[in-house]
Amino acid sequence: NCPIEVLNLEMFCDLSKLRVLNFNENRIHRLSNSATKHCRFYDTLQTLSISKNLMKQFHLDLFNPFGSLQLLEAKHNAIMSIRGSFNSVAYLTLVLTKNKLKTLDLCRWNVPNMVILKLDYNNLTTIPTCLESLVNVTVLNLAHNQVTHATIQKFSQMKRLRELVLSFNNLATFTLNSSEYPASLETIELVNNNLTELDLSLIDETNTITELSVTVSKLATIPQSIGNLKAAHKITFTNCPIEVLNLEMFCDLSKLRVLNFNENRIHRLLNSATKRCTLYNSLQMFSISRNLIKQFHLDLFNPFGSLQQLDVIHNGMVSLRDGFNSVAYLSLALTKNKLKTLDLCRWNVPNMIILKLDYNNLTTIPTCLESLVNVTVLNLAHNQVTHATIQNFAQMK
Template structure:
């Protein structure tokens, strides 16, 4: 999935627009001299739109890169970069590839955005980042983001700001939780969360109606949210190396519903109209948060107090995976209605398209 392309026409124009200094074992001093020579002697820096500096020995980027005023793609991957300063702020970059370096959060530029910078692709995979770089959230036009192979422990709740993302690759980190706000990335086509410490996915994942690939292997998932069956475009689902074992949790046995919960259920069950002004706004918002019991024989609702239940569903006709669903009461677990629900599910055709492993 990690790629970049040139829109150049014939081979001559492509050669003119690409400066390829990759795999030449150049260090920072040598790169600086090379770029200065192009600027001073050839005076053609403005001709280049693509610069390939990958697979060298560069620890710092020279300021002379700013003289390449039409630079759109910069590949500095597979170097020894320890910093990525603001030397690129004058380049109209659409793609910055800096994977497999020694970059830390504090060594990144304070801002990836400038008046000339229209980044569409950012690749910081294989570095030493400890947390999600907050400055990336200021790139609303970003389509491809690669942060795999770091030590990132979080996905920020403000991830929804990147609502143009088509690919989010953040596998191979130390992530435990996936926030509900991931569901706001409705343009997402590929989501890579593999090789982390994730124990559950949020139900909001059902909002990713363009998602084609979901890679969640090598995690700590014991169940999947039932809403995953709503992903009609999903054609690749990788689940291997997850526990995915059955577990029954009946919180109501240990935590009886509160008076607020009981009152809210009664209002919803008997369809009692509550208008704004009659009760506090916080109570109105609470009543709107009611969720229906998934048991088709039950008309009940619940708010905070619920019973977790596992339903096994066939994938590809040979795998049975547990989907997590919520019930309003432990009495709703009858067993007999589950198989009928699976057979009549209008999204069951999607399961046959899913690839496991």
């Protein structure tokens, strides 16, 4: 917050103990280094932040000598171009967030130890070229750009890449149907794109992807190839025009713990599996709130012995069907539906611990509450119950 316009790094040349330089929120439009010798602070500086200034061009070659640099931030500068070759052995996080980059060419970069590159909130229309330069980058953030096309092959040479963020772009398709993909990839984020197609068909079953998130897209069907994500712990599809969900698709995902299908248009939930799925032993949380399910078949979840949380909130549900036989230590949330009555006489849920029925249209206390022998919390708030006695709950030990 000073009216500094020009910064010459030569001023700090002999500061052999300097670790942090913070020049955020000034008026710097020119950054230079006129030093003619090897400066002592090249070996000590760990953080340089020059965010919220007025730089239009950023010369990365200025930082080639800084072997100990861990964090270089040039956020919010309206940078339109990156100049110079970048040769650095530093274990570096480079943050170029909130600038005006339209393209980025990495072909003159030699950064074998860079670990994180953040390019979110720019104007990129294409994936940067020569991504193979980023051999050790673990996180690449390209969110909030204008990228219209991408394939997983673009990132295939990034052998250490674990997290790829492509949210808030203009992708209509994202092609994963290739045997060439980053060997260490764990998480792909595709939130808020225009996706109509997602193909995972050629992904090797030995892949390391642990999380897939698709949010705010035009994807109407879950690809059958979702079953190739054998390492997946969490799968999310929200704010998509999905109408039907078949749990059979996830049958062989033995490591899957979380399924999130909130805020879609699902009106039918089924399971066509004809064998005992490995999913039954791993899934801990299933959420299908804010959909269009009017009738909910709880018997679909009878085999899920490890399920801890089942959320079916805000669906306009008018009835629960079939018996419910579950040994799971379960929290069941049926909040904000349109249930008028609830009969628990066909429930056998000896380990259920929480049942939430608030914000429904219940006029009477559910029958057969003695089925809930281990429930510790029962929420019946915001209903239309006119009569209750403590005896109704006497068998809930």
